[in-house]
Amino acid sequence: MDLNGSQMVVEALHKESVSVVFGYPGGAIMNVYDEIYKQNYFEHILTRHEQAAIHAADGYARASGKVGVAFVTSGPGFTNAVTGLATAYIDSVPMVVISGQVPISMIGTDAFQEIDAVGISRPCVKHNYLVKDAKDLPRILKEAFYIARSGRPGPVHVDIPKDVTAQIADFTYPDTITMKTYKPTYKGNKRQIKKVVDAIAQADRPILYIGGGAVNSGASELVREFAEFCGIPAVETLMARGVMGDSNPLLMGMVGMHGCYSANMAMSEADLMIAFGPRFDDRVTGKLSEFAKHAKVIHVDIDPSSIGKIVDIDFPIVGDLKNVLTDMLPLVKEKIDSDKYKSWRELLKRYDEIHPLGYNDNKDNIKPQWVIEEVGKILGDDAIISTDVGQHQMWTAQFYPFSRPRQFITSGGLGTMGFGFPAALGVKKAFPDKVSINISGDGSILMNIQELMTASVSKIPVINIILNNGFLGMVRQWQTFFYDKRYASTDLSAMQPDFVKLAESFGGRGFRVETKEEFVKALKEAVKSDAVCLIDVNVDRLEDVLPMVPAGGTLYNMILEHKE
Amino acid sequence: MANSIKNEEIRRVLSVIVTNEDGVLSRISGLFAGRGYNIDSLTVAPVPETDFSRLTIVTCGNARVLEQIVKQLHKLIPTYKVIESVEFVEKEMALVKISINEDFNGLDAMLKAYNGTIADSGENFIVVMVADNSKRIANFLKAIKRYNPIEIVRSGSVALDI
Ligand SMILES: Cc1ncc(C[n+]2csc(CCOP(=O)(O)OP(=O)(O)O)c2C)c(N)n1
Ligand SMILES: [Mg+2]
Numbered sequence: 001m002d003l004n005g006s007q008m009v010v011e012a013l014h015k016e017s018v019s020v021v022f023g024y025p026g027g028a029i030m031n032v033y034d035e036i037y038k039q040n041y042f043e044h045i046l047t048r049h050e051q052a053a054i055h056a057a058d059g060y061a062r063a064s065g066k067v068g069v070a071f072v073t074s075g076p077g078f079t080n081a082v083t084g085l086a087t088a089y090i091d092s093v094p095m096v097v098i099s100g101q102v103p104i105s106m107i108g109t110d111a112f113q114e115i116d117a118v119g120i121s122r123p124c125v126k127h128n129y130l131v132k133d134a135k136d137l138p139r140i141l142k143e144a145f146y147i148a149r150s151g152r153p154g155p156v157h158v159d160i161p162k163d164v165t166a167q168i169a170d171f172t173y174p175d176t177i178t179m180k181t182y183k184p185t186y187k188g189n190k191r192q193i194k195k196v197v198d199a200i201a202q203a204d205r206p207i208l209y210i211g212g213g214a215v216n217s218g219a220s221e222l223v224r225e226f227a228e229f230c231g232i233p234a235v236e237t238l239m240a241r242g243v244m245g246d247s248n249p250l251l252m253g254m255v256g257m258h259g260c261y262s263a264n265m266a267m268s269e270a271d272l273m274i275a276f277g278p279r280f281d282d283r284v285t286g287k288l289s290e291f292a293k294h295a296k297v298i299h300v301d302i303d304p305s306s307i308g309k310i311v312d313i314d315f316p317i318v319g320d321l322k323n324v325l326t327d328m329l330p331l332v333k334e335k336i337d338s339d340k341y342k343s344w345r346e347l348l349k350r351y352d353e354i355h356p357l358g359y360n361d362n363k364d365n366i367k368p369q370w371v372i373e374e375v376g377k378i379l380g381d382d383a384i385i386s387t388d389v390g391q392h393q394m395w396t397a398q399f400y401p402f403s404r405p406r407q408f409i410t411s412g413g414l415g416t417m418g419f420g421f422p423a424a425l426g427v428k429k430a431f432p433d434k435v436s437i438n439i440s441g442d443g444s445i446l447m448n449i450q451e452l453m454t455a456s457v458s459k460i461p462v463i464n465i466i467l468n469n470g471f472l473g474m475v476r477q478w479q480t481f482f483y484d485k486r487y488a489s490t491d492l493s494a495m496q497p498d499f500v501k502l503a504e505s506f507g508g509r510g511f512r513v514e515t516k517e518e519f520v521k522a523l524k525e526a527v528k529s530d531a532v533c534l535i536d537v538n539v540d541r542l543e544d545v546l547p548m549v550p551a552g553g554t555l556y557n558m559i560l561e562h563k564e
Numbered sequence: 565m566a567n568s569i570k571n572e573e574i575r576r577v578l579s580v581i582v583t584n585e586d587g588v589l590s591r592i593s594g595l596f597a598g599r600g601y602n603i604d605s606l607t608v609a610p611v612p613e614t615d616f617s618r619l620t621i622v623t624c625g626n627a628r629v630l631e632q633i634v635k636q637l638h639k640l641i642p643t644y645k646v647i648e649s650v651e652f653v654e655k656e657m658a659l660v661k662i663s664i665n666e667d668f669n670g671l672d673a674m675l676k677a678y679n680g681t682i683a684d685s686g687e688n689f690i691v692v693m694v695a696d697n698s699k700r701i702a703n704f705l706k707a708i709k710r711y712n713p714i715e716i717v718r719s720g721s722v723a724l725d726i
Contacts, residue, residue, distance in 0.1 A: 122591060123598050127641040130586065147641060181583055181644045305635035308628070 026073025054084020213277015418447025
């Protein structure tokens with residue numbers, strides 16, 4: 001079948017079962033938009049900024065596990081997308097992003113809206129393509145989707161010059177694909193798996209260190225089964241929140257810079273660390289020479305380059321966690337006796353009793369942590385929670401009662417302010433029946449506030465809860481602790497938008513909340529509303545995120561008290 | 565956990581077989597630049613009768629860095645194979661331009677010692693050529709100084725496992 005390049009793009013997306021895409025048009029991508037206009041296969045959501053289009057596709061992908069798709073034009077359209085690509089790449093999110101490019105004949109001439117897009121995206125994506133001929137498009141698009149979702153997932157960028165989008169060639173979309181140079185390892189080495197089980201059987205103080213790989217692998221059920229059968233306590237990274245389910249007594253909580261006391265102590269005192277798909281981020285490990293000093297380390301990961309990158313690994317297993325656990329569980333059931341770790345579990349429980357995660361609630365003002373707990377009480381499983389970046393993000397990770405993976409959508413590796421709102425739009429498109437909440441800050445929300453328009457026009461009723469502390473709070477907290485309270489450029493209180501009027505001017509609903517009663521009322525109304533909502537909650541300005549391990553500090557030396 | 569300090573710098577010759585396509589060299593050089601790895605030398609040429617190219621990269625780093633370099637190279641989608649050479653023949657080439665007015669006394673013996681030849685000559689100069697391993701090339705270039713070379717060109721290494 002002969003098609004032009006733009007028709008090929010539309011057909012390929014159809015073959016890949018894409019149901020929604022996000023994007024923003026412009027000169028170089030207009031041919032493709034013309035074909036998008038003509039088709040009925042998928043819905044196109046016009047965001048109001050390219051960065052938001054990428055984050056929306058990203059939120060869609062994180063919530064659903066499917067490949068997110070976005071379109072942008074050349075030049076500034078593409079450069080606006082870069083933050084989104086980098087955000088998705090470091091968090092291993094499957095996406096295909098298609099950008100327009102100036103015609104091939106003009107590449108290299110500094111043409112209008114020309115930029116070396118593949119040159120820029122190279123370090124921010126799993127792979128990228130500059131399409132030189134329409135005849136290559138079917139293969140390239142097939143590869144793009146395959147690479148995005150296979151192995152360790154990630155974004156793939158396809159840059160298509162305008163003349164290629166008009167060029168006619170044969171379109172035969174490949175059913176299957178094999179690439180000589182790209183073959184992820186899915187099966188773990190059986191002998192190594194056996195050795196690992198023996199190591200677990202010999203350990204006295206094993207700890208399960210669960211990372212985002214457990215979510216990507218779809219292995220949560222198996223991870224829970226493993227933990228429960230063995231009676232091994234677990235900690236979750238930011239990216240793994242929800243894997244164990246917060247009601248599980250084996251879960252010590254989040255680990256790392258703002259991890260729970262018991263979780264960080266568990267890591268520090270373990271004699272065996274069983275790492276399922278984390279990447280030993282510096283926000284988790286703290287000072288490396290002190291990290292898990294007494295532990296042998298097992299690391300299961302689908303990405304060989306993750307293994308041994310930061311710390312030496314005693315038992316590496318390259319493979320998909322789901323497969324590895326499927327092979328491991330029968331051996332575990334033969335050899336592991338959960339009684340062996342009883343005193344270890346009791347020790348950690350005591351740690352949790354000494355310094356439980358908490359805050360001092362009071363009557364005079366609203367504590368930000370209270371808001372998150374309250375959202376959890378009211379919505380619990382019914383909500384999917386996105387966040388922006390800052391204190392509100394950490395409090396959400398600490399205090400929301402997550403019950404399943406993919407319920408918490410957050411920019412972990414890059415820490416991108418402005419991620420939450422557009423991501424929540426993508427979440428809502430993936431799960432229209434769930435409540436899609438973005439917990440944000442008064443700083444972050446303004447970084448993609450224009451998406452109020454997208455939400456209103458495209459009828460995507462997302463609820464934004466702004467924990468308004470009048471500060472770039474997380475930076476302010478560091479200034480309090482480490483810069484003698486010199487609040488350089490972090491006080492936002494001099495002037496703030498009227499968030500109620502702001503929301504209303506975009507056709508949404510706004511709520512200003514000063515008391516707990518008002519918050520509960522506003523949230524309940526927002527859940528019922530068909531409009532996009534902003535709930536501006538006036539919270540205690542100087543609340544800190546605790547515990548805190550200072551950057552480069554040791555995990556077992558946490559700051560546990562507010563600084564007066 | 566054995567977080568032993570493996571900081572000894574090791575020289576390593578890597579052969580990387582990649583799909584012969586646009587931009588593959590920038591992926592590799594970008595990887596080295598972006599992650600702060602060293603490239604001592606790099607050569608590229610197509611592998612005859614295939615769709616592949618062969619890069620020979622001479623790099624150095626401690627054991628952890630070298631392990632990461634190999635893994636990161638593997639992770640690039642167009643990479644087919646990364647060969648970490650242990651036993652191999654390594655050759656590098658140097659061309660040296662020398663003025664005809666120099667006293668060539670002893671040059672013949674020196675070229676013989678390094679298996680060198682006179683590659684070409686012009687009205688005012690000759691060009692000598694040697695192919696050898698890096699270390700011997702370096703020695704040769706020291707020795708040739710006494711003929712006051714006008715210009716020296718050194719290729720990167722190529723290596724073949726044995
Ligand atoms: C795009 C971007 N710029 C800057 C930062 C650095 N940064 C991290 S947290 C933070 C403050 C965020 O303030 P706010 O959204 O009000 O959240 P709060 O910490 O007050 O809850 C800043 C500026 C960032 N993470 N992302
Ligand atoms: Mg704030």
